[in-house]
Amino acid sequence: xxxLEKLVRRRMQEEYARGASAEEIAKVVRDIFNSVDLSDNGSxxxxxxxxxDHQ
Numbered sequence: 461x462x463x464l465e466k467l468v469r470r471r472m473q474e475e476y477a478r479g480a481s482a483e484e485i486a487k488v489v490r491d492i493f494n495s496v497d498l499s500d501n502g503s504x505x506x507x508x509x510x511x512x513d514h515q
Contacts, residue, residue, distance in 0.1 A: 468492060 468489055475485045 464496065 471488055471492065472485055475488055480488075
């Protein structure tokens, strides 16, 4: 499992645990994917930075 997959799963679980609605969880996931530059081989590193910035 890639770092990006782990990040998305973890964030979804965190949001679900705090009682977020499906729409709120979808927004968080969408924000993560929108912040990832998939044109680079280091996309996982970018995703981890994006997650840190989002929190």
